[in-house]
Amino acid sequence: MRSLYLLFIAVFCALVSCSDTNDEVVIGYVEGLSGPFANIGEVALRHLELEVEAVNRSGNLPGSVRMRILPFDNKTNPQEALLAFRAALDAGVDYVFQGNSSSVATALTDAIAKHNRRNPSNPVIFMNYAALDPALTNEHCEQSHFRFDADVNMKMAALTEYIAVREDIESVYLINQDYSYGQAVATSARSMLKQKRPDLRIAGDDLHPIGRIKDFSPYVAKIKSSGAQAIVTGNWGSDLTLLIKSARQMGVDIDFFTFNVGMTGGVSTIGEAGIERVYQITNWHANINEQTKNNANLYRSRYPDVFEDAYYGSVRRAVRMLEKAMIESDSTSPADVGRALKNMSLTDDTGLVSMREDNHQLLQPLFVSKLVRISAENGLIGVEDVGLGFETVAEIYAEKTRMPTTCQFE
Amino acid sequence: MEFFFITLLNSLSYGLLLFMLSSGLTLIFSMMGVLNFAHASFYMLGAYFAYQTGLVFGFWPALFLAPILVGVVGALTERYGLRKVHKFGHVAELLFTFGLAYVIEEVVHLIWGRAPVDYRIPESLNFTLFTLFNTQYPAYRAFMMLVSVGMLISLFLVLTKTRIGMIVQASLTHPDMVQALGHNVPRVFMLVFAGGCALAGLAGVLGGNLFITEPGMAFAVGSIVFVVVVLGGMGSLVGAFIASLLIGAIQTFSVALDLSFLDLTAALGVVIDPDSKWYGGLSITISQTAPVLPYLLMVLMLIVRPRGLMGTRES
Numbered sequence: 001m002r003s004l005y006l007l008f009i010a011v012f013c014a015l016v017s018c019s020d021t022n023d024e025v026v027i028g029y030v031e032g033l034s035g036p037f038a039n040i041g042e043v044a045l046r047h048l049e050l051e052v053e054a055v056n057r058s059g060n061l062p063g064s065v066r067m068r069i070l071p072f073d074n075k076t077n078p079q080e081a082l083l084a085f086r087a088a089l090d091a092g093v094d095y096v097f098q099g100n101s102s103s104v105a106t107a108l109t110d111a112i113a114k115h116n117r118r119n120p121s122n123p124v125i126f127m128n129y130a131a132l133d134p135a136l137t138n139e140h141c142e143q144s145h146f147r148f149d150a151d152v153n154m155k156m157a158a159l160t161e162y163i164a165v166r167e168d169i170e171s172v173y174l175i176n177q178d179y180s181y182g183q184a185v186a187t188s189a190r191s192m193l194k195q196k197r198p199d200l201r202i203a204g205d206d207l208h209p210i211g212r213i214k215d216f217s218p219y220v221a222k223i224k225s226s227g228a229q230a231i232v233t234g235n236w237g238s239d240l241t242l243l244i245k246s247a248r249q250m251g252v253d254i255d256f257f258t259f260n261v262g263m264t265g266g267v268s269t270i271g272e273a274g275i276e277r278v279y280q281i282t283n284w285h286a287n288i289n290e291q292t293k294n295n296a297n298l299y300r301s302r303y304p305d306v307f308e309d310a311y312y313g314s315v316r317r318a319v320r321m322l323e324k325a326m327i328e329s330d331s332t333s334p335a336d337v338g339r340a341l342k343n344m345s346l347t348d349d350t351g352l353v354s355m356r357e358d359n360h361q362l363l364q365p366l367f368v369s370k371l372v373r374i375s376a377e378n379g380l381i382g383v384e385d386v387g388l389g390f391e392t393v394a395e396i397y398a399e400k401t402r403m404p405t406t407c408q409f410e
Numbered sequence: 411m412e413f414f415f416i417t418l419l420n421s422l423s424y425g426l427l428l429f430m431l432s433s434g435l436t437l438i439f440s441m442m443g444v445l446n447f448a449h450a451s452f453y454m455l456g457a458y459f460a461y462q463t464g465l466v467f468g469f470w471p472a473l474f475l476a477p478i479l480v481g482v483v484g485a486l487t488e489r490y491g492l493r494k495v496h497k498f499g500h501v502a503e504l505l506f507t508f509g510l511a512y513v514i515e516e517v518v519h520l521i522w523g524r525a526p527v528d529y530r531i532p533e534s535l536n537f538t539l540f541t542l543f544n545t546q547y548p549a550y551r552a553f554m555m556l557v558s559v560g561m562l563i564s565l566f567l568v569l570t571k572t573r574i575g576m577i578v579q580a581s582l583t584h585p586d587m588v589q590a591l592g593h594n595v596p597r598v599f600m601l602v603f604a605g606g607c608a609l610a611g612l613a614g615v616l617g618g619n620l621f622i623t624e625p626g627m628a629f630a631v632g633s634i635v636f637v638v639v640v641l642g643g644m645g646s647l648v649g650a651f652i653a654s655l656l657i658g659a660i661q662t663f664s665v666a667l668d669l670s671f672l673d674l675t676a677a678l679g680v681v682i683d684p685d686s687k688w689y690g691g692l693s694i695t696i697s698q699t700a701p702v703l704p705y706l707l708m709v710l711m712l713i714v715r716p717r718g719l720m721g722t723r724e725s
Contacts, residue, residue: 035626039525178698204668209701214621214630217420218665224545225413238526238622250416251538251546307528 028093032076036211037237051319078107099130102181113142125334129314137359141407148314156188158366158396159281164196171201173228178207185234203228216246230255241265264308268384278371284313285390286381291349359407368394412543425658426558430613432638434606440645447507450632451514452607456614457623461529469532477611484607526624643721667696
């Protein structure tokens with residue numbers, strides 16, 4: 001009986017340790033892969049996959065280690081995310097990638113910091129590629145969290161610089177999702193517009209439940225009756241496409257200033273009606289320079305049949321910085337890599353990007369771009385195969401996006 | 411004024427869609443005494459079937475094919491599922507439909523994936539019907555209203571003017587007598603269940619492309635349909651109709667109300683400091699609470715009038 005027991009233990013150990021050998025770095029992709037935002041989770045997963053494949057192809061990691069992605073579904077819900085994180089830990093994950101929904105990111109940041117305090121020999125690093133709540137690099141900052149997209153305040157500062165010079169816009173309407181991120185967008189829009197354009201009227205300020213509204217027509221009717229000339233929204237995923245869908249159906253003649261319209265579904269939903277009317281503030285789009293065009297084509301040729309086009313510059317920067325940090329520290333352990341990431345810089349397709357040591361926020365150039373028709377003459381790359389693409393109207397240099405921080409690492 | 415009319419039209423179209431969904435549910439309930447928890451799943455199936463058949467045949471054939479397919483699925487569910495469970499009582503039936511909802515959702519995941527499918531409004535209906543003041547009113551919404559009203563009228567006529575309708579009505583109240591007169595009551599039950607599911611399927615065909623077709627859509631409407639049935643009164647078609655329009659109106663109009671407790675207190679002359687601990691809670695506007703209002707109404711209705719607006723049963 002005893003020998004049987006020992007045999008069982010031996011087999012069990014062999015099974016467990018073979019998934020945790022040292023020639024692999026396991027990246028846990030803890031993201032919403034079901035529910036209203038499942039499509040967004042799948043898009044970012046493909047971006048991650050593309051970059052990890054590139055890292056593995058070059059084979060530069062110390063000890064010729066390879067990266068492997070394990071997806072975990074957090075259902076875009078903080079409680080589920082904690083369970084998914086537990087499952088990721090059990091699977092031997094060292095690096096967690098997540099970005100969709102700041103409420104999930106906040107829960108994960110706390111859980112990972114707690115895990116790291118309890119297991120100092122086996123820490124985990126959180127690579128946040130899209131959760132923009134400013135608190136994550138300010139009052140709620142943690143050593144283990146690194147953000148690779150610009151936060152709400154940085155993006156809003158850039159966007160409002162552009163709105164400030166658009167004298168023709170006299171009133172804007174704020175519509176956002178009712179949770180930490182959307183509230184941050186509304187608050188920063190209000191305070192920054194007041195400062196930069198005191199004459200601008202804020203015609204309305206709506207917060208709606210995230211992922212729950214299927215019919216935005218009442219909101220659109222309200223926006224319409226407010227007489228606003230432009231919408232400022234941080235909405236993403238279906239909350240953005242459905243808003244645009246309603247606005248388009250009701251023929252609302254209005255400018256859209258968005259954070260995420262280039263994300264899957266936005267451009268094809270608005271279509272021709274959005275030409276010169278739809279703007280976005282992002283850290284990347286296809287038509288910044290030749291390199292970004294190459295990267296966009298790379299994505300398309302890797303995934304010829306998918307609906308969306310390349311969108312996340314932040315995912316590539318996160319993976320490339322992770323690779324560089326591993327090479328520089330000659331280690332794949334999160335403790336060493338975390339130290340190397342702290343003030344790392346890197347030249348990416350849009351220029352130099354650098355990690356802030358004081359709050360782990362990446363500084364990178366930001367771009368305000370507008371939707372235009374693509375043609376052979378302008379040589380622009382389109383999105384979602386509808387003959388439309390983005391063109392830069394303003395670039396904000398990386399150093400100009402630096403914001404004061406209240407972050408105090410323990 | 412413009413806002414009022416446009417919102418009124420929007421609330422009507424939404425309310426009628428809700429009615430299409432809840433009419434099937436309330437029919438099934440009044441007939442079998444079973445609250446069909448999987449009802450919204452048949453709504454979802456309608457949207458997915460329409461998407462799939464639409465890829466092959468186009469939207470117009472799909473408009474008819476999808477509800478029929480959903481009806482067939484409903485008939486099979488009743489014949490080989492519910493009827494077997496029936497002898498173990500209502501609780502078993504309830505649990506059966508509850509489980510069925512999850513099964514359908516997982517099957518949808520397996521076949522169509524977790525992301526939304528690209529089910530679009532057909533080009534032939536994708537135009538502006540009329541411009542009210544200067545807001546365009548999409549033709550598809552008007553079409554949806556037309557179908558709902560047409561369905562409402564034909565349902566009414568079938569139930570009151572035809573022989574089948576009379577047998578159905580008689581089976582509702584006196585199943586034993588109808589059986590004794592030589593009618594096949596179990597088959598009537600199956601037809602009603604299939605018909606109710608087909609109505610939900612039709613709502614799915616129309617709602618799926620107006621809103622979004624994704625595996626979460628059943629869950630999103632599931633609870634609101636129960637609110638409609640409870641509010642209108644269990645088993646009352648007229649009640650469901652009134653409740654649907656009422657909830658449609660509440661959900662669309664409340665979005666417009668930017669009033670909060672702060673305005674109330676301000677009107678009373680009390681100004682609350684923005685730094686106050688209570689400020690956050692008190693500054694929540696009615697428009698922010700819009701999605702909760704129907705549930706609040708249901709709770710109030712259950713307290714004040716448990717049988718609903720037009721319901722006849724106390725339970």
